[in-house]
Amino acid sequence: xxxxxxxxxxxxxxxxxxxxxxxxxxxxxxxxxxxxxxxxxxxxxxxxxxxxxxxxxxxxxxxxxxxxxxxxxxxxxxxxxxxxxxxxxxxxxxxxxxxxxxxxxxxxxxxxxxxxxxxxxxxxxxxxxxxxxxxxxxxxx
Numbered sequence: 001x002x003x004x005x006x007x008x009x010x011x012x013x014x015x016x017x018x019x020x021x022x023x024x025x026x027x028x029x030x031x032x033x034x035x036x037x038x039x040x041x042x043x044x045x046x047x048x049x050x051x052x053x054x055x056x057x058x059x060x061x062x063x064x065x066x067x068x069x070x071x072x073x074x075x076x077x078x079x080x081x082x083x084x085x086x087x088x089x090x091x092x093x094x095x096x097x098x099x100x101x102x103x104x105x106x107x108x109x110x111x112x113x114x115x116x117x118x119x120x121x122x123x124x125x126x127x128x129x130x131x132x133x134x135x136x137x138x139x140x141x
């Protein structure tokens with residue numbers, strides 16, 4: 001019986017130790033989560049301070065800020081250029097014949113000269129629309 005009691009005590013002790021370690025890990029995880037939240041809050045506040053300072057100085061940094069302000073201006077110019085390129089790319093459509101990209105408002109492909117199909121609704125009816133209208137007019141009397 002003494003042996004079984006010792007085994008039981010050992011198992012209880014092991015279980016209590018595991019429980020304590022699990023609680024400790026959970027506490028650490030919770031604290032790490034709180035720490036990340038506060039660090040993110042600080043990051044946002046620092047960003048707000050920087051944006052407000054940059055706006056107040058109207059992009060004209062002095063002293064140690066001059067180089068950073070120049071970098072900001074350079075990156076802003078690059079992002080503006082990329083936005084323009086994206087807008088141009090959005091307005092491009094593939095040619096049904098050669099697959100080359102042409103502006104959606106073009107009547108002919110800039111690569112092969114093939115007539116482009118009109119996209120969306122247009123004011124002028126297409127040849128298919130005209131044929132459909134004349135056929136439907138014949139059947140209705």
